[in-house]
Amino acid sequence: MPQASTSHNVAFFRGQFVPENEACITVKTHAFLYGTSLFEGIRAYWVPEQQALSIFRGPEHFERLGSNANIFSMHLSYTVDELMAITTELLQRNAPTTDTYVRPTLFKDAEVIGPKLVGIPDSVSITSSPLGAYVDIDKGLSVCVSSWRRLSDNAIPPRAKAGGAYMNTALIKSEALNNGYDDAIVLTEDGNVSEGSAMNLFLVRNGKLITPAITENILEGITRATIITLAQQELGLEVEERKVNRTELYTADELFFCGTGAQVAPVTSVDKRPVGSGAIGSLSARLQSLYFDVVKNQVPRYQAWCHMVPITVPVV
Numbered sequence: 514m515p516q517a518s519t520s521h522n523v524a525f526f527r528g529q530f531v532p533e534n535e536a537c538i539t540v541k542t543h544a545f546l547y548g549t550s551l552f553e554g555i556r557a558y559w560v561p562e563q564q565a566l567s568i569f570r571g572p573e574h575f576e577r578l579g580s581n582a583n584i585f586s587m588h589l590s591y592t593v594d595e596l597m598a599i600t601t602e603l604l605q606r607n608a609p610t611t612d613t614y615v616r617p618t619l620f621k622d623a624e625v626i627g628p629k630l631v632g633i634p635d636s637v638s639i640t641s642s643p644l645g646a647y648v649d650i651d652k653g654l655s656v657c658v659s660s661w662r663r664l665s666d667n668a669i670p671p672r673a674k675a676g677g678a679y680m681n682t683a684l685i686k687s688e689a690l691n692n693g694y695d696d697a698i699v700l701t702e703d704g705n706v707s708e709g710s711a712m713n714l715f716l717v718r719n720g721k722l723i724t725p726a727i728t729e730n731i732l733e734g735i736t737r738a739t740i741i742t743l744a745q746q747e748l749g750l751e752v753e754e755r756k757v758n759r760t761e762l763y764t765a766d767e768l769f770f771c772g773t774g775a776q777v778a779p780v781t782s783v784d785k786r787p788v789g790s791g792a793i794g795s796l797s798a799r800l801q802s803l804y805f806d807v808v809k810n811q812v813p814r815y816q817a818w819c820h821m822v823p824i825t826v827p828v829v
Contacts, residue, residue, distance in 0.1 A: 525639040544620035548677020555615040568820040581673035614644035647774035653781025659697040663707040686710040706757035712772035713737040767794030777801035
């Protein structure tokens with residue numbers, strides 16, 4: 514098991530807990546030179562009445578990391594249970610009392626020149642940082658359809674959170690911000706709707722929830738899967754996973770992003786066209802409220818999704 518460290522602000526790095534400022538790679542590290550890394554983003558929500566953090570669907574994130582590692586000829590040397598134990602200890606050592614973002618990274622860890630994946634050892638790091646809203650979830654977002662296209666499965670598979678692939682996301686997001694929008698929706702090379710810059714997408718039309726299929730070059734989102742379950746089981750909605758045309762964005766009754774970072778973020782205009790009435794839709798608002806109850810361990814039916822980590826606040 515990991516070695517101990519006396520430092521409070523720590524990271525898990527190359528098999529041990531170390532002071533965060535010592536969790537370093539060199540400028541010659543393969544992952545830095547070529548973007549050869551995979552990562553996950555996991556939320557741990559502060560639940561003050563329990564003095565604990567709720568790690569939301571942590572095992573599913575680590576399972577996805579291990580599964581996607583196979584795409585890139587990488588090997589995750591820890592089991593899901595071991596990674597959950599390490600994450601739990603990391604949070605208890607750092608003892609945050611606010612919503613927190615956990616970032617596990619699997620990376621090619623050698624000083625080797627040449628863009629290849631085989632024959633290079635893999636290492637793991639896990640860090641934690643305070644994180645509130647990635648985008649403004651309290652107002653409707655104004656978004657555009659990006660002029661950039663989403664990477665395809667036969668180029669850099671978007672279903673895996675590959676570090677190098679996020680240059681595509683950076684281009685999409687930056688274009689939107691430079692043009693005065695909050696974020697963007699990106700299309701596939703075939704011109705179908707894929708997802709947001711770094712989040713999945715849902716439309717509401719005629720009381721039905723619609724989302725691009727997993728074959729549309731999207732991340733197979735854990736929050737996306739959560740929303741589908743909640744919509745079906747709690748709200749009785751029909752959910753359709755299929756190809757989505759661009760113009761459906763302009764005729765939708767409601768639209769929202771979802772993801773670990775974005776959480777549930779309503780969209781109220783696309784390319785300066787109002788979505789529905791131009792206000793946050795009722796279904797979007799209901800799903801957002803339900804989602805926050807679930808992730809904070811307030812809904813007994815879904816408590817298995819929440820791994821509670823008691824936090825002892827240091828006495829100053």
